[in-house]
Amino acid sequence: MIPVLIFCLFIALLLIAGLLAQTLQAMRRMQETQFRIDADIQVLRKEVNSFGQGAVGLGKRLQVLQRRLQSSERRQEDMEFKDVGNIAITHANKLVQMGAATDELMSTCGLSQAEAKLVSLMHGKAMSRNLRP
Numbered sequence: 001m002i003p004v005l006i007f008c009l010f011i012a013l014l015l016i017a018g019l020l021a022q023t024l025q026a027m028r029r030m031q032e033t034q035f036r037i038d039a040d041i042q043v044l045r046k047e048v049n050s051f052g053q054g055a056v057g058l059g060k061r062l063q064v065l066q067r068r069l070q071s072s073e074r075r076q077e078d079m080e081f082k083d084v085g086n087i088a089i090t091h092a093n094k095l096v097q098m099g100a101a102t103d104e105l106m107s108t109c110g111l112s113q114a115e116a117k118l119v120s121l122m123h124g125k126a127m128s129r130n131l132r133p
Helices: 002-097 102-109 113-131
Strands: none
Touching: 002 102, 002 113, 102 113
């Protein structure tokens, strides 16, 4: 009976040693997996940080571009308004050369009375200079 008991005890010890070996192996695999997960998390953190910094940089560049666009639009509007005035004056000069009166300049070109008189006076002076020998 003692040999059977020793045999059973030996089998039980082998089973326990096998289970312990499997447990240790499983723990080693879990530890390796945890190291890989930790490394992946580090990589992902760096990527998220890079994306965040890139988004901030892109946002700043977008703000600069928006300011430049607004400035360009203001300058373009200013130039368009100046152009409209120049076109009106140029048209008024042509009308004066054709003999138009100040009232006609005011209605046709949208000039004020003072502007129409000034164009007429300037045309008159230019004509008097050209007539002198």
